[in-house]
Amino acid sequence: MLFNEPHPLETRVLTKRMHEPGYNGTVEAYERYGGYKQFLKAVEMTPDDIIGEVKTSNLRGRGGAGFPTGMKWGFVPRQSPKPKYIVVNGDESEPGTCKDRVLIENDPHLLIEGCLIAARVVGAERGYVYIRGEYRYLIDIMERAIDEAYRAGWLGKNIKGTGINFDLRAHSGAGAYECGEESALLESLEGKRGNPRIRPPFPAVAGLYASPTVLNNVETFAAVPSILEMGGKAWADLGIEKAGGTKLTCLTGHFNKPGVYELTLGFPVEKMINEVGGGVRGGRKMKAFIPGGSSCPVLTGDEAWPLNMDYDSMAKAGSMLGSGGVILMDETTDMVKAALRIMHFYAHESCGWCIPCREGTAWLKKLLTRLDAGSGSARDIDLVGDLAKNMLGRTFCPLGDAAALPTMSIVKKFRHEFEAKLSRPVSVPVTSPDQLVSLG
């Protein structure tokens, strides 16, 4: 089911079938619209040719990190005697992100075909679609689609007489943001607590059960069939240089018409807000803009308006394209409260494995709680910035950075809002650390 009206400025590549009248996502419907043909094409191609097309397409990981997919697949040691695995990251839990839901719910066979092509490339015979526990209905949909694919001969032994064997299963998570980080996801898939692993070795070399593993986001796998269909070059040309194709973009927050829309890479922010998203709610001014999930540095409205939605533009402006979860905040937004709510999340989700993140997020939450309640001091504002800065790059996995980056940017760009909430004049210091604990 599609939860919002489509928009004419969308470029439908991954979502093209689901918009056809009466399309129901079954294997018959998928085949009727040309489904699984790209897998058969892939069987005729060499693994290196397939990787070549994916590299040419400039597809970059859609989960948030934006790593080039073709390169990632190229790192898998195909000659290794160990079994190879395909793992789909469907743990979608970055605040502001709800796009993988749209893909799995409406076109699950597209994901299966993407997995099959990846399996063909590295010679994997098993794959798992890891889906967050809260998405139980999607796990059910995925399981039904997998059963259909087995019955139709697209999964199992000697698929369609190609000699290729591939088994795929849906796997339920149980509620942990951290498991969206790839090495933590692998731990979770092995039945353990979702603590991250030290890398290297990377999952391409030692992933699931210490074996070579192709691990990508749902949207990344779902993009692969269309790359083979159109050819890497044509797919790349949909987007801009260094960032090919389309991105499912989630417009959330103060839009008149929030929703998930498929937009080409490099789509102008101004057009995305005013046309696709129907403008800022109530005709208000945009105060802040987060391009791709709450772990991205926050941009001010003025900074964001002239930008384009692609990796390099956002990086140049000091933020990230991330997962495509756009969060728009209008002029009525209390930025101190927003910073607190974001930190509340990261403190809750920190797995506790390493100290800078476990302690850092907890202390930042305490400080921000006090500042939001109006009992903070000027020194607290600096302390928030310093603490966050000292978490950066000092944790096993990016959760520490994810907590630090939005916080540092909010403190820097909206400091006046923190100062306006202070209980005492800016010149008066100091609160002892002991007091902080009692306020925790």
Next chain:
Amino acid sequence: MTFSPDLEARFEKLVASYPEGRTRSAVIPMLMYAQDELGAVTPELVAEVAKRCKVPPIQVEEVIGYYSMLHRKPQGKYHVQVCTNISCLLVGGEELYHHASKKLGIGHKQTTADGIFSLEEVECMGACSWAPAVEINYDFHHHVTAEKLDVLLDSLKKPQ
């Protein structure tokens, strides 16, 4: 322990879903599905899952404390989860949570005396573009208003 035929079938499929010697992978999904049937993760269930997945019980215990959806005490028949994370917060998620709390007379992670409802303020559940969102058990509800939530909760409360 004996389970419903459906759950038994699922357990069998789960254990066969992972390579030989890797049945530990089935621990978390098994707990999730069994918890739905039993209402909570009980000590007997821990022992049973350990036996079926061929792992020491401690390896089952250690995941229960980690994953937020696994719980040792039963929740209400309807577990009402209101998201107040950033995208929902911006469009009234927090007010919706307070409304639910007032209407049900319970707070975060509490259950009503009749055992029908429990309430939880949850982190992002992936409904950000259709916020504010509420998930009741595994059913998503989008663009929820206080009025819509009242109607929903009242309809669930009626004996069926």
